[in-house]
Amino acid sequence: MRWTVRQGPAEGGGSLTTAPSGPSLSVLAVPAVESTAEALLDLDAAGGVVEVPATLQGPAGLARHLGVPLAAVAATAVLRTRDDRHLFVISSAAHPLFAPALAAVLCEPELFQDDDTDVLRRTGSVLGSASPLGLAEPLPTFVDVALAPHPQVWVPAGHPHAVFRTRYDELLRLTSGHPVELG
Numbered sequence: 001m002r003w004t005v006r007q008g009p010a011e012g013g014g015s016l017t018t019a020p021s022g023p024s025l026s027v028l029a030v031p032a033v034e035s036t037a038e039a040l041l042d043l044d045a046a047g048g049v050v051e052v053p054a055t056l057q058g059p060a061g062l063a064r065h066l067g068v069p070l071a072a073v074a075a076t077a078v079l080r081t082r083d084d085r086h087l088f089v090i091s092s093a094a095h096p097l098f099a100p101a102l103a104a105v106l107c108e109p110e111l112f113q114d115d116d117t118d119v120l121r122r123t124g125s126v127l128g129s130a131s132p133l134g135l136a137e138p139l140p141t142f143v144d145v146a147l148a149p150h151p152q153v154w155v156p157a158g159h160p161h162a163v164f165r166t167r168y169d170e171l172l173r174l175t176s177g178h179p180v181e182l183g
Contacts, residue, residue: 026051032124032158035134040164043133043174047165049157059093062154062163070094072150073163074171076130078114078122078139086114086122088132088139090155090171091182092146098182102142105180124158131158132175141177143168148179 027033028051037049056062063070071094079099080086087106091097099111116127122137123130132141132155147153148168155171157164171177 027159027161030125030159030162032131032134033162034158035124036131036157036162036164039133039174045164045166045174046170047152049162049164050154052161052163054161056161063093066154066163068152068154069150071146072153074144074147074153074155075128076132076156077127078119078130079111080114080118081108081112082110086118086139087111088123088130088135088141088175089144089182090132090141090147090175090177091144094146095182102180102182106142125156126160129156129158129160129162131156131164132171132177133164134158141175142180142182143171143175143177144182145179146182147171 028049033049040048052062052065056065059073059075060070063073071092073093074090075093077089077097078086079089089097103111119127119130123135125131152165153168153171154163154165172179
């Protein structure tokens, strides 16, 4: 089944609803985005996937477009341990992910950022746009507590021009994530 997104009423900076449809020419037809939209429906999530303009410049541009603070925009990364275990990290875009700090919290000697090929293989999307939902393989997920104070959190949805809206508590539920202080 193919999933696409239709524009809906603007709510808190914009919201779109996910609905089944035929072929689409938008980024919402990208398999990783479709997997995210399907997972949101399957998990009874409150928000849906939103396609954002390709002209936005980074997380700050996305935050301005959505009308939310930069701290409410999430960034994602796939990291690996020295013994080649992989984990998924969702951090606030308001501060960079500092892998040594996370390594210390997790009692790991070191963490390394996966390259584009590994991220694509594990998530179905490119570095920086990986969705924590609909992954090719389940990964332990760690979610930045800096996202918690925000009533809406915007998370990459599998493409550089797609995000989904959720709440921090819901993000933990959707991902079976562990809260962690990253910054």
